[in-house]
Amino acid sequence: MIRTPLRPLARILKARDQGENPDRIEAENRRLRHEQMQDRARQRAEGRLLVLAGMFFLAFCTIGLRMGVLAGTVPEEPTAQARGNPIIGQRADILDRNGRILATNLQTHSLYAQPPQMVDPEKAATELAAIFPELDAEELLEDFTGERRFLWIRREISPEQMQAVHDIGDPGLLFGPREMRLYPNGALAAHILGGASYGREGVSSAEVIGVAGVEKFFDDQLRDPANEGAPLHLSLDLTVQAASERVLQGGMMLMNAKGASSVLMDVHTGEVISMLSLPDFDPNDRPRVLTEGDQGDSPLFNRAVQGVYELGSVFKIFTVAQAMELGLVNPDTVIDTSGPLTWGRFRIRDFRDYGDELSVSEVIVKSSNIGTARIAQTIGAERQRDFLGQLGFLEPTPAEMVEAPTGVPLLPPNWSEISTMTISYGHGLSSSPLHLAAGYASLLNGGTRVEPTLLRRDRPQRGPRVVSEEVSAAARLMLRQVVSEGTASFGDVEGYAVGGKTGTADKPRPTGGYYEDKTIATFASVFPADDPEYVLIVTLDEPQIEALGETRRTAGWTAVPVAAEMIRRVAPLLDMRPDVETLTPVGVTLTSN
Structure with a gap:
């Protein structure tokens, strides 16, 4: 852009020869320059407003079109989708007819090992065998020093056992939270309840499934999240x-x-x-189920x-x-x-x-x-x-x-x-x-x-x-x-x-x-x-x-x-009152004279 001088020499000299004030020429040129700057600024602002108006128009058209599509479709319940295959850990309680618990869940932990992360496999194997007598120290050491990268040790452990394992202090021994099925009344109603076990297992949860009795018959109902944990009421009276x-x-x-x-x-x-x-x-x-003999x-x-x-x-x-x-x-x-x-x-x-x-x-x-x-x-x-x-x-x-x-x-x-x-x-x-x-x-x-x-x-x-x-x-x-x-x-x-x-x-x-x-x-x-x-x-x-x-x-x-x-x-x-005949009172009767 070529800028016009505020005091052009030719005009200044001519103005002096004619006896005019040269400052008026500068003032006039300054005014013209400001007007030109204002015109350019106004044009830029008008252009920006036009672009913004166009964007608002497109947004309005897009929203209106989407609303029209939604208005023309059949309404459906929203569904949630999740990637992978998650393990459902929650299982509903089983109650007797009076609301007393027959089967419930207990929060516990599992114990597993990652041998590549272990510091002292020999010490860990020896102390684990001391905590869990059913484990063999030599077999554990063989697993810990072999090529295995993951090893289940116990599916369920008590808080006391968890603390004892924690005291070993080996970073390769890890705990996973999970739920176990608990029958607080022991053998009472065992054949009716049946029992439960683990299906799919992960380090952070396990799927509890029924294996017999009503636990298996109502397995889908007890595990269905749609029931929101509603308990299963049986006809049994625990007492x-x-x-x-x-x-x-x-x-x-x-x-x-x-x-x-x-x-x-x-x-x-x-x-x-x-x-x-x-x-x-x-x-x-x-x-376990008998493998020989009479199943009866x-x-x-x-x-x-x-x-x-x-x-x-x-x-x-x-x-x-x-x-x-x-x-x-x-x-x-x-x-x-x-x-x-x-x-x-x-x-x-x-x-x-x-x-x-x-x-x-x-x-x-x-x-x-x-x-x-x-x-x-x-x-x-x-x-x-x-x-x-x-x-x-x-x-x-x-x-x-x-x-x-x-x-x-x-x-x-x-x-x-x-x-x-x-x-x-x-x-x-x-x-x-x-x-x-x-x-x-x-x-x-x-x-x-x-x-x-x-x-x-x-x-x-x-x-x-x-x-x-x-x-x-x-x-x-x-x-x-x-x-x-x-x-x-x-x-x-x-x-x-x-x-x-x-x-x-x-x-x-x-x-x-x-x-x-x-x-x-x-x-x-x-x-x-x-x-x-x-x-x-x-x-x-x-x-x-x-x-x-x-x-x-x-x-x-x-x-x-x-x-x-x-x-x-x-x-x-059962709230049944015995039907006992009432005997006529025998004894001395007070009478008036």
Whole structure:
């Protein structure tokens, strides 16, 4: 840019010659220069404003277009995406029906080593073996000095062990935070809870997964973050479970039994209030599965659900109830009980001679095999099978456990007439104690089907009708008579009107036939019998007790006393008030003159 001089010489000289003031020329030139500068500044400002206006216009158009696109799309819930495959460590608690903890999580630490970072591997190996006796110092040293760059030492350690390892002071020994599954009640309800273990593991967390029981059945629910840690409420009552286990454990030892199981179930809701299988285990230290021998001898085996047995005479009430429902008999109908009852090469006998005739009620009270078999002949195989199917005896129970589908009833390959006769008194068909509990509940609650559940329910089940209310009431009366005057006299509990039926079945040999000195003793009971609330099944495996100079193996001497003591203990815990007659006061009465 060429700048014009403020005092051009030619004009200055000319102005002096003409007598003008030269300063006016300088002032004029200065004014013109300022005007030019102002014009240029105004042009730059106008250009900048134009560019800024253009940018605002583009931004407005972009935002408006985006808003138009969003307005025209279907609304969706926002989703979060994360790279990688994170390990979910949180697992929801499991509670009993009253909110008491059955399973929860405990914050702990894992211990691992990075050998390249270790300063003194030999010292570390020696001191770790002293802290953890199950570790071998030589094997640790071999791992520490080898080519391994990472080594798990312990998946879980206590705070005391963590401090001891920290005192070693080796930078190659590192800790990782994690959660472990804790069962604060130990072995109590072990078979129901099952247990948990670790799935995917990392140095900073581990995935806790269920391996058995309800832990595995509800694994997805317990680990689902969408549930926000909401606990799982079971139908169990922890106090009743503890009292039942104490009684059953003592009864099993007193009766010299190999194993035992019990099921306490609400007859209206199907809720399992207590379920036991002995021997049991501690889910905090779950034992390994047997690799040889009979799996039924393993403490992991759930006798109440997985164990299917011929349960004996407890089935007789089903036969009589069906016959009454079909109108074939009534409680007073006389049945021919002369014996033995012969069918081909088979002979059916009673435990003792009951005479040639018994009423239907007496067949149940005295537990006559012959009388029950004759009633079953009038029912027929097809109708018997259909009735037992309605009660749930032909398929696994729907209980919320991964073991439930394995408790498959063993049915006769050919449901012939002789099968009908033997099944009527509990032989030839094997089922679990949980099957039996559901069957008794369905029959005695008024006659409607209930299915066992391990989840808490607030209302009765509304299953299909199995028998009429009249037949259900008649069956309850017969079972009450079994306790008051029949084979279960040791089962009477003052104030609770217990009804029930005994069952003693010989154990089958693996090679065929039956043992003569090994039995399964069962007592299926209901209380109170006049207005049932609960069904209790107690089963003892190979019980025997010396009484009155003889070895007793029948349920009346073994399972019945155990069940009676269990009812005596748990009924008050279930808020059941005993029905005791009030005596008239006796003494001196003050009267006025």
